[in-house]
Amino acid sequence: MPTRLTRIAAAVLSLCATCASASTEQPRLSDEVVKVEIKGSAAKYDARRDDTASKTVVSAEEIQKYGDTSVNDVLKRLPGITVGGAAGRSGGEIRMRGLGAGYTQILINGERAPAGFAIDSLAPDVIERIEVLRAASAEFSTQSIAGTINIVLKKALKSAQREVKFSQSKSSGASSPSASLQMSDKNQDGKTSYSFGANVWRFMYDRSTPTREIGTDADGVPDLLRTANWWDAGRGDGFNLSPRVNWTLAGGDTLTSQTFVNWNRFASNSRSRTEIAFGPGPDYDRVDSSYSNHSGFGRTDLNWVHKLAEGAKLDVKFGVSYARNSADSNQLGGNNGAPITLYRVVHSASSEQGVSTQGKYSMPFVFGQRADGDDDTAAATEHALSLGWDAGVTQRDDLRMQRDADLPGSSPINSDEGFNAKVTRLALYGQDEWNVTPLWSVYTGVRWEGLETRADGGSIDAVQNRSSVFSPLLQTLIKLPNKKDQLRLALTRTYKAPSTAALIPRKFTATNNSPTEPDRRGNPNLKPELALGLDASFEHYWGEGGLLSASVSMRRIENYTHQSLLYEDERWVSLAINDGRAETRGIELEAKFPASALMDNAPKLDLRASVSRNWSRVDSVPGPDNRLDQQIPLSATVGIDYKTPDGQLSTGSNFSFRNGGLARLSGTQGGYTSVRRDLDVYALWKLDPQNNLRFAVSNLLAQDYTTESIYSDGNGTLNRMTVANGETQFRVTVERRF
Template sequence: MKKNLLAASLSQALACAMLASIPAIAVAQTEQQMPDGASEAKQLDTIVVQGEIAYRNRTDDTAPVLSYDLEYFQRFEPSTVGDMLKRLPGVTFVGSDIMESDGVMMRGMAAGYTQVLINGKKVPGAGDDRSFWVDRIPAEMVDHIEILRSTSANRSGDAMAGAINIVLRDAYAFDGSYLRIGLTRWYDGEVNPTFGAVTSGEALGGRLLAGINVQDRYRAKIKRSDRFSDPSMEELVSFEDQSEVKDGRDYSANVSYTVDVGETGRFSIDGFYVKTDRDVKEVSHEIEYDDEDVIEANVPGFNPIDQKNWGIGAEYKFDMAGGTTEFDLDYAKFEDNSAEREESHEYVNGEWDASEAEASAVEADDTETGFKIAHKRPAGSAELEFGVDYHRKKRDIVYTNYEWEGEEEGDPVVYELDGTIGSLIEETRVDPYLMLSGKGEMFSWEAGLRYETTKSDIRYSEDDEVEGAASKDYNELLPSLHLKWDLTDADRISLSLAKSVKRPNFNELIPALLDGEYGDNDYIGNPQLEQETANGIDLGFEHRLGKHGVVGVNFFYRDVKNLIELVNTGEWSEDAQDTYEEDLEEFLEQNPGSTEDDFEFEPESWLFTSANVGDGKVYGVEFDLSTPLTALGMPNTGVFLNYSYLNSKVTDFIGERRFNDQARSVYNIGFIQDLPSWAASFGATYRKQGDAFSRVLAEEVTVKYGDDLEVFVEKRFGKTLSVRLSAANLLDASKDEFFHKFDNEADQIDRDYDEYELESEEAGPSYQLVMRWAF
């Protein structure tokens, strides 16, 4: 209660301080005036026909920020933001299908530890772990991408691994128009078109930018699974051959409008819209060996995906009381109306035995509403910034399940309702903050406090009947400190200390019983989970190489508290309870005069939940290089290299391991060769991600990805037209997974296997031809 009163009092004090200054608007102005939008706008034809190789930006931010313009990625023709992020230091994707990049992971930590922002604003996503699937945003909508390695007081603190800010093109920064037209050919012969258009210029008394993008999204893969009784692989239990085709189309658009108001004010509004229509078709053929019987199954599956992401934001800045005041209002929404169905037709020794099917549909509506009021002003030789962030999240999701069982071979599939499960999570945040900063010729600093308060309400239902509800309040004080020393014009040292949080996953909070969620074990959520917190440090060194080049190295460390892991409640699962009752009845029938106390029973499955189990540590080193080879007499050759060593430590029910799904390392190396006399370029980039391991109750998985090679060749025609041919996945990389499966915790500890599975998938190379024309 005292913490809530503190937050409310601080919020009111900050708001009053700003409102009290409003009468001084007419007489107060800052020393620096906003530049004229038209004179600052970048010509879009320089995006279409790049006369120079683009390198990583060296920002003036005191906090550790890496910035990459679209031009840094564009020559390799990325389709989505996920394709762009693959080339950045410390970024991994574990769990994504081959040739897809959806849940981005910084520092190798799970996707929920990385905060994804669009234009600096929070956006809802598809993941139960609060992650945002970055492959939903087309690359053509992006101006630049920022990697925010550490948190600051004026940003949300739920970015334990760091944050990725996707900055979309805006009207203030660009001028002109261009078209993008292309075709992609996949290894199976499928050809898909892509189209994009952007225009920007003066309109409606200010500046307006509008862009649209339509691209077919296709990927075909083949997968093979072999299942054995144990890792010796002496006994093959079953195998499965599967083909999968994902075929769909993404529609996207963004708009930005900026206008100067009065002498010092500027109003801007921006919005984006992304719609994903995609059909996923799977066809599996399974063979299982059971004693002398051969069980054959044909398993067709179909998953239509219909998802929408959109958001709109408005910002107004103006001079006031010797400083600058800012009002921000934003709203973002994610809608999911997808479905999934799978049939299984089994034959024993060639004779039909059974047919069954399951289907589910999801209706999800996830919204984020935010309002920010902030004021920035001189404070002696420093600068003071203070403000309040209000944020409201509402996540409403309903799963409807269906089932069917055939009585004879060839019976038509007619689904019957098998119940619904729904949940509603509402979170309201009021986060006041205070930040001081100063900049000198050689030394810059930034220190701040952010007090995050969250009121969380959870309700879940089954078959439209409310089954339970819970509430939980979170309050956390997050200090941060950033220091930057410019030792010389070329050399820079930075140090950041900051506290951050990781909120529980949505499914970890919902107290609904899920039957057989982990092997034969049940799971129930825990709405009383505490947030994970981490005290972090980032220590970096950066050196400028000539006019464009930069090389940097950064050490990071996160000391994580209240780590959330799966635990055994000690209660039997529903299956174990049913087995107990059946076996007890049989025992009493066979042993007249005996009682329940005489019956001995060892349950083989339990009820799991999530709990705050202790502490963990995450640490590593990130190196990046981006430079022309001017010193070697090759100014038209650009090289790019980054390498990240990633490690962590956590103790679970078996012993010590890394954080789940953390790759040991990831590196990228590439080059671009410009041929000015031919108005042409070519280049290549190679990526390798280390193995990742995860261990939960009843299952352990190792994931390996093959090497990834991409190349391009480009020809420019004048100053307004370019044609590029690019190729991806030229090494036909595979994703290989090794599953160690157990019935229960005791068997896992004793290494008494239920099954050992090897799974591999491949998708083949792809080739893309793209033409850009500026006008």
């Protein structure tokens, strides 16, 4: 025991020291992989430990622990996952291996959400579990260079369950009330069951965001200094609905209908004022804006599972989806106290309709005969073979109209940027999970994916972009004879396809156009980025829930895509281009265990810690700091949970760390992000079997978050720095079960 205690304590202290010493200024296969291992009891099954394909599953209890109202707040506490942006502000990008910009695949029930859907609007109460897949599988899309996060909506049906929650969150500049309802029941014969989830919320905020721009000439002498402050106040409302019905048919077949509806409304008013210490001013030193947005998304699926002879099964799903989004904005701009010279009205609207089908035929079979006695000497080999498809068609209609008033001294920019696009996709795959021996299993898979995008419109040239990727996949799990240690290895081929919006050559104009605030335009000639990946890990298990793991990974990426900056018609324009090769590498350490694994009669404490270190290099960008997509170089989490012996009180805390630093995007462009530290605490009181009271504090450190956009060439430099003020949020949730 002393040796183990010393080893574990040293590992945790090392993780914590890595986090604390970092400079503040420097720079898991649809719902489950097919499982064929013979286990003593279902209760002992652990997806993280027993599946051949590496997968971490986060349970509903873990998801709801802090009473979060956004799934992003749940994800930021998971090992190896970071969420971009400032704490407490929406829109942060979800990243694995520190990579965003489409490298991390986000799925809802195994499928991609439509363009424009905000994952952070998904309420944790409707989620059954979150699956984190470090390496790709054939059953999911292989558009997952960094990995896949699959958010599985609630499916588990409990007889006569009713639960309501009321929550109120408050910070210095924001407030957010919310409520949720969860219901489920079965008929008497158990052949029909249903569940229904509903969540509704409102948020209000009033905050300011200061910005500073500094410029130098070719000799490094300062020639520009101006500061601006942006005041913004807004309110949003939204709701989620998730009804589900299950029918058990004759012969054991099942039919399931599942629907998900999301609706959001948002409106804001803002104003910006710029003060010039020296140097030229912006196009507009004062800008007043209003913005409103309405969005809705709905999807319904019908899933039929048909049991066949000898354990075979056919699983078929059909789905339809619809999404709609509209936005209106008004801008008034002027300069030097003179009458306004900018009055801009922008209206945009988009709709997306889609149909899809997925299917899988799976069949277990055994070669040879199992020997009597010790399982380790068994001669039989077990296989779980699956063949399937994934196909869909999406039609997108998009409109954007911009009108500038013809005012004295103005240069109106009017545009009608509309298009119709059709995206057709088809994927065929096969996979086999093979238990070679009780201690060695192998997963092999192959997937072919084809994607075609066609688009046209009055203001753009017709676009046709077709691509396909063939992805062979191999994963293996070796359990060592001591039954505590195991090794994993994965070889994968993955890719990242350009989004529809990135392919459409329409232009979005910036109010104050500059190298650090350019216009944006799509590129119809983009190709998919292709990646060859290697993952390896060692895992040590002991006791009930104890885990130590170390993993390494590498990705070699071809057709790397980055944002290029052009100067056209006296305006700066940013667009994505394919530009050579990139490489990323990473190391991840994780430890979690109950205190009872260290000592007898220990309190009910659960401890966890993780550290992720990432490196990357883009060949076409001069170094140093030529990282992929401003990759997060270092992230860490440390957490502790405690439960009283009677189970009436649960409390805990989690510290998340994310390093930033300087990243070069091209020969002339760069970016900087500051360190982000989040400290969250919670407490749950079980007042009686029906009533709970939950209290949580997030972003307890309330640190400001700084970002910089940098441009540098032979004529000088321009640096634009923005500071998002940190806010501590307090949340109280009342929960009642019936």
